[in-house]
Each structure stands twice: as structure tokens, then as C-alpha cells.
Amino acid sequence: MFNTRITELLNIKYPIIQGGMAWIATHKLAAAVSNAGGLGIIAAGSLPGDVVREEIRKLKELTDKPFGVNIMLMSPYAEDIVGIVCEEGVPVVTTGAGNPGIYIPKLKEHHIKVIPVVPTVSLAKRVERQGADALIVEGTEAGGHIGEITTMALVPQVADAVEIPIIAAGGIADGRGFIASLALGAEGVQMGTRFVASAEADIHNNYKEMITKAKDRDALVAGRSTGHPIRVLKNRFTKEFAELEKTETDIMELEKFSVGKLKLAAYKGDLDKGSFMAGQISGLINEIESCKDIIESIIGKGNQVIEDLSSLKGGDKSE
Numbered sequence: 001m002f003n004t005r006i007t008e009l010l011n012i013k014y015p016i017i018q019g020g021m022a023w024i025a026t027h028k029l030a031a032a033v034s035n036a037g038g039l040g041i042i043a044a045g046s047l048p049g050d051v052v053r054e055e056i057r058k059l060k061e062l063t064d065k066p067f068g069v070n071i072m073l074m075s076p077y078a079e080d081i082v083g084i085v086c087e088e089g090v091p092v093v094t095t096g097a098g099n100p101g102i103y104i105p106k107l108k109e110h111h112i113k114v115i116p117v118v119p120t121v122s123l124a125k126r127v128e129r130q131g132a133d134a135l136i137v138e139g140t141e142a143g144g145h146i147g148e149i150t151t152m153a154l155v156p157q158v159a160d161a162v163e164i165p166i167i168a169a170g171g172i173a174d175g176r177g178f179i180a181s182l183a184l185g186a187e188g189v190q191m192g193t194r195f196v197a198s199a200e201a202d203i204h205n206n207y208k209e210m211i212t213k214a215k216d217r218d219a220l221v222a223g224r225s226t227g228h229p230i231r232v233l234k235n236r237f238t239k240e241f242a243e244l245e246k247t248e249t250d251i252m253e254l255e256k257f258s259v260g261k262l263k264l265a266a267y268k269g270d271l272d273k274g275s276f277m278a279g280q281i282s283g284l285i286n287e288i289e290s291c292k293d294i295i296e297s298i299i300g301k302g303n304q305v306i307e308d309l310s311s312l313k314g315g316d317k318s319e
């Protein structure tokens with residue numbers, strides 16, 4: 001049942017990984033996903049090392065299943081976090097927002113499985129050469145910091161370009177997206193937005209409701225002019241940010257305007273000033289469910305989709 005190189009590599013029941021969303025992916029969410037048979041991830045985001053170490057220890061009290069830590073490479077603490085995951089015996093590291101190449105040798109020495117997020121074929125090939133164990137291939141449909149290529153176009157191109165197993169991300173929230181990803185050559189999926197709108201996500205309820213109420217066109221891209229585009233749900237913050245971007249405001253000012261706004265969304269649920277990062281698939285998500293229900297319904301619906309598709313099989317038009 002959906003046993004792939006990813007379930008084998010990570011020693012998990014289902015090939016479903018939780019995204020490492022800064023300020024959202026705490027030990028509570030990660031434990032719920034790991035206990036439901038997926039891979040839960042703690043997001044280091046821009047947290048200092050001692051806080052991340054505590055999160056790892058709290059997670060270990062809640063699960064004996066495999067889990068991971070996401071290292072956001074633009075964080076000033078990225079190098080410290082690499083040291084901490086090595087000391088704490090973390091089994092899996094995912095990385096985002098940069099090339100993790102310089103850290104891979106140390107992580108591998110500590111027998112940590114390294115799975116970078118890549119938004120292009122060229123970076124996929126480079127990190128494979130540098131020793132990555134698998135890749136998370138993330139399309140522009142995703143929430144937060146994004147690349148430019150869609151999941152549909154990027155996943156098969158990376159699948160053809162590398163030997164290591166790949167996990168599709170960006171725009172996936174149900175059994176149809178799961179099976180589509182496998183059809184494109186992925187051996188697992190990573191979901192962020194779907195798990196933000198879960199019962200166990202330890203964030204303000206307004207964030208979850210922003211997602212369940214969102215429609216197909218509500219997840220916009222802000223900050224293209226800064227070189228760090230982020231996908232975020234439309235609100236007063238995105239409107240004011242877009243207006244600032246049209247003016248001569250320099251990049252440092254723009255970055256300053258957005259710093260801290262994600263925390264404001266996650267902790268305070270500030271509907272006007274918060275930055276509610278979320279993917280284009282928000283429009284598909286209408287209910288807050290437990291991580292166990294989310295995962296089991298994806299697997300159940302996935303089996304159903306395969307069955308339905310198999311009736312299309314065959315090429316003899318005369319039948």
C-alpha cells in the first residue's frame with residue numbers, strides 16, 4: 001500500500017510529509033503527523049537554537065515515530081541548528097530557501113537523511129551531487145517562499161533528471177493530488193497548507209479559517225520585487241504591501257515591512273496586519289480536520305482514484 005523508496009528511506013507508514021512552516025510547524029503538529037503514519041516536521045524558521053532544541057525534546061516525548069526538522073537557510077541561526085540536529089539525533093532534515101550544500105557532509109556524518117526543497121532542475125541536480133538522500137520538488141502553487149515553475153511542469157522534469165527519490169509539493173491537499181504526484185514520478189508528497197488547517201496546528205483559529213474560507217484566487221504572490229516572493233492570502237497586509245512595492249520603496253524597507261507579520265498571523269490571528277502564508281490549494285480546503293483524518297482520507301481516496309482510473313485502461317477502441 002503506497003510503499004515507495006520514500007517510506008523505506010524514512011521508515012514511515014505513508015509517503016506523506018508535513019511541510020516545515022515557520023511559526024506553525026511546532027512539536028505538537030509534528031507529533032500528530034508522525035503518530036498518524038506520516039513524517040512530522042518541526043520548523044526551525046528563524047528561531048534560535050535553544051528554542052529548536054526544546055521543540056525537538058518535547059516532540060520526542062510525544063512520539064516514538066520518525067520525524068524531521070526543517071532548516072530555513074536564510075535564518076541567521078541556520079548553522080547553529082545544523083549542530084543541534086546532529087547533537088539531538090534527529091533522523092531527517094529538510095531544508096528550504098537556499099542551497100544546503102555546505103551542511104550536507106556534517107549532517108551525513110551524523111546519519112541524518114537530508115531532503116532539500118528545490119524549485120528548479122538545476123538545483124535538484126546540484127544537491128543530488130552534493131549527497132542529498134531525496135528531494136522535495138516544490139511548485140509555485142505552494143505557500144510561503146516560492147519558485148516560479150508549477151508542480152505539474154517541475155516534478156516530471158526533476159524525476160527525469162535525478163536518480164534519488166522525489167517528493168512533490170505545492171498544490172496538493174487530497175487523494176487526487178497525491179495520485180497525480182505519483183503519476184508525475186514522485187514517490188511521496190509534502191503538504192503544508194492542508195496541515196495548517198488541521199486540528200493539531202497550534203496557531204490562532206483565524207489562520208485556519210482564512211484557509212477554509214479562501215477561494216481559488218485568494219492566494220497571491222507578494223514581494224516579487226524583493227527577490228523573495230511569498231504566496232500569502234489576500235488581506236489588508238497584502239494590499240498595503242502591493243502599494244508599497246509600486247512606489248520607490250527600497251528592498252530593505254519592504255523586507256522590514258513584512259518581517260514579523262507571519263508571527264502576527266499565527267499567534268494573534270491579526271486579520272489586517274498578519275501575513276497568512278498559504279498555497280493556491282487553500283480554495284479546496286473547507287474543513288479543519290485532525291492530521292489522522294487528513295492522512296487516512298488521502299490514502300483512502302488515493303486507492304479509490306487508482307481503481308477509477310484503472311477502468312480507463314486499454315487501447316482497443318472497438319471494445
Ligand code: TUI
Nearest residue numbers: 022072096097098099117118119138144145146147228
Ligand atoms: O522555504 C520555503 N518556504 C518559506 S521559508 C519562509 S520564511 C521567509 N519569509 C520571508 C522571506 C523569505 C523566507 C516562508 N516560507 N519553502 C521551500 C522553498 N525553498 N521554496 C523555494 C525554495 C528555494 C529557493 C531557492 C530553495 C532553494 C533556492 O536556492 C537558491 C540557490 O541558492 O540556489
